[in-house]
Amino acid sequence: MRDLSRREVLKATAAVGAGAAVFPGIVAAGTPGLAADGGPGPSSTAESPPAELTGRIVRPQDPGYANASLGWDELFVRYPLVIVFAQNTQDVVNALTWARQNDVALRVRSGRHSLEGWSNVDNGIVIDVSELKSTHIDYASRTARVGAGLNQLEAVTALGEHDLAVTTGTEGSVGLSGATLGGGLGFLTRYLGMACDSLIGAEIVVAWGSNGAKAIEVDLHNHEDLLWALRGAGNGNFGIVTSLTYRATPLRSVAYVQATWDNLGDLEEIFDTWQRIAPFTDYRLGTQVEIHKSAILLFAVLADGPEAEARELLEPILSIGNPEVTVQTGGWGEIYNGFQIPTEDEPANWKFFSQFSNQPFPKKAIGVVRAFMEDAPTDDSNFFLQAFGRGKQAHEPRGGSAFPHRDALFYSEPGVGWGTRGEPDSGDALTPVAQTWIAEFSQALRPYVDGAYVNVPNIGMAEWESAYWGSNFYRLRKIKAKYDPHNVFQYEQSIPPATC
Numbered sequence: 071m072r073d074l075s076r077r078e079v080l081k082a083t084a085a086v087g088a089g090a091a092v093f094p095g096i097v098a099a100g101t102p103g104l105a106a107d108g109g110p111g112p113s114s115t116a117e118s119p120p121a122e123l124t125g126r127i128v129r130p131q132d133p134g135y136a137n138a139s140l141g142w143d144e145l146f147v148r149y150p151l152v153i154v155f156a157q158n159t160q161d162v163v164n165a166l167t168w169a170r171q172n173d174v175a176l177r178v179r180s181g182r183h184s185l186e187g188w189s190n191v192d193n194g195i196v197i198d199v200s201e202l203k204s205t206h207i208d209y210a211s212r213t214a215r216v217g218a219g220l221n222q223l224e225a226v227t228a229l230g231e232h233d234l235a236v237t238t239g240t241e242g243s244v245g246l247s248g249a250t251l252g253g254g255l256g257f258l259t260r261y262l263g264m265a266c267d268s269l270i271g272a273e274i275v276v277a278w279g280s281n282g283a284k285a286i287e288v289d290l291h292n293h294e295d296l297l298w299a300l301r302g303a304g305n306g307n308f309g310i311v312t313s314l315t316y317r318a319t320p321l322r323s324v325a326y327v328q329a330t331w332d333n334l335g336d337l338e339e340i341f342d343t344w345q346r347i348a349p350f351t352d353y354r355l356g357t358q359v360e361i362h363k364s365a366i367l368l369f370a371v372l373a374d375g376p377e378a379e380a381r382e383l384l385e386p387i388l389s390i391g392n393p394e395v396t397v398q399t400g401g402w403g404e405i406y407n408g409f410q411i412p413t414e415d416e417p418a419n420w421k422f423f424s425q426f427s428n429q430p431f432p433k434k435a436i437g438v439v440r441a442f443m444e445d446a447p448t449d450d451s452n453f454f455l456q457a458f459g460r461g462k463q464a465h466e467p468r469g470g471s472a473f474p475h476r477d478a479l480f481y482s483e484p485g486v487g488w489g490t491r492g493e494p495d496s497g498d499a500l501t502p503v504a505q506t507w508i509a510e511f512s513q514a515l516r517p518y519v520d521g522a523y524v525n526v527p528n529i530g531m532a533e534w535e536s537a538y539w540g541s542n543f544y545r546l547r548k549i550k551a552k553y554d555p556h557n558v559f560q561y562e563q564s565i566p567p568a569t570c
């Protein structure tokens with residue numbers, strides 16, 4: 071790992087020293103006395119008193135700094151000035167105010183799975199909410215209010231204990247916040263909609279006045295425009311979400327099917343059959359396909375249905391060739407726990423490109439997939455598909471959402487993983503090979519896809535704004551101008567405020 075230069079350390083220490091002492095109990099720097107919708111608001115010139123950093127604070131000279139900074143994707147190594155692990159909302163208010171008053175770049179972080187390293191920043195402050203782990207789940211009202219620091223495994227497990235579920239992605243270590251605020255797709259997407267569709271409220275710390283911060287509650291009746299924006303465009307754009315409230319759905323058991331074909335011999339037939347069936351079948355069935363260099367995997371979850379029904383629905387695909395098939399039934403929390411892969415067993419570096427498709431892939435596009443997968447640079451490369459189509463995600467939730475891809479038949483993603491964990495910045499010779507392969511692969515598929523997924527950002531893509539949000543981008547810019555007119559929350563592909 072590259073060391074911080076002496077100059078950088080001195081600069082970092084000097085700046086952090088100005089406000090880094092932990093004074094538990096020091097009260098906030100937010101602008102006092104403002105009602106949620108009243109008072110001067112985010113664009114006023116009202117000034118806040120000087121802020122101090124509070125919470126668990128890690129600086130470059132502290133032991134554990136490297137681990138506190140490193141993200142899941144070790145391709146991106148950053149050297150922040152200070153990392154604040156908030157212990158409560160006030161710590162977040164203080165951190166944001168401090169960043170504004172000291173003119174320090176800031177990033178928001180939860181589960182550290184940003185696929186471009188955008189939840190961290192050199193010489194800036196990382197406001198990390200991962201230690202906000204509260205859970206309040208009420209079966210009677212079917213609501214769950216949880217801290218923004220839960221990861222997906224913790225959320226699925228906590229809800230599962232109450233026989234409740236919301237959609238999440240498949241990898242448990244991904245932050246619930248990051249996944250939900252960008253959309254959130256997984257096995258339950260067709261049954262329950264996107265994760266963000268179940269989001270009915272949030273507490274969020276926004277920039278307030280000329281140099282302060284304030285926590286506000288958003289729901290379907292308060293700041294409903296901001297709730298709309300958080301449903302698919304909330305990652306690092308409008309403020310720091312500290313808690314999320316979901317409408318959860320009872321889910322007692324699922325049937326989980328896994329099928330493996332040992333080589334790519336049946337690729338064309340499997341792909342074409344899957345894309346003509348999976349988006350149109352019973353909305354309780356969610357399926358994912360992974361095409362690897364020398365195997366094809368199908369994963370399916372039938373919500374509230376028995377094994378026999380899952381096999382019957384999947385029969386047109388399972389009858390191709392000679393796959394090895396296993397089926398498990400059980401509670402969703404238990405099944406979800408069972409298919410997790412420990413992070414230490416995964417490659418260090420990753421790159422994915424995201425794409426939605428509103429039409430089935432023609433033969434030529436499936437041929438592109440075969441050609442690139444046969445030539446994949448590592449065994450951890452794959453082409454991933456997730457069925458959408460006639461499911462609950464095709465309909466907007468009450469109050470609408472910034473997530474636009476309601477007409478998609480399926481989502482897909484070429485991906486490549488390489489390198490050994492614990493050796494970031496090691497100059498792995500595979501890096502340029504992997505990056506070239508995936509850039510060319512995604513480029514070759516461009517004629518067949520419609521839009522991209524903000525949670526799996528496509529760096530270097532022209533018109534990423536419309537690819538992620540379609541025509542919603544204009545409204546997002548207006549909401550940004552209302553809640554973050556000074557553009558405090560910005561990064562490589564953040565939403566700029568509307569200018570008038």
Ligand SMILES: Cc1cc2nc3c(=O)[nH]c(=O)nc-3n(C[C@H](O)[C@H](O)[C@H](O)COP(=O)(O)OP(=O)(O)OC[C@H]3O[C@@H](n4cnc5c(N)ncnc54)[C@H](O)[C@@H]3O)c2cc1C
Nearest residue numbers: 180181182183184189239240245248249254255305306311
């Ligand atoms: C291995 C892997 C598997 C994945 N699988 C899926 C999947 O199955 N389905 C799916 O939908 N997505 C999936 N994703 C994409 C995933 O949803 C995004 O990477 C997500 O943004 C990660 O969130 P995080 O909190 O872990 O990451 P972080 O790096 O902490 O944050 C990601 C982004 O969200 C912002 N952010 C985080 N917390 C907050 C907050 N509290 N308030 C405001 N902004 C915040 C950050 O600033 C950053 O821009 C996967 C990603 C990986 C790496």
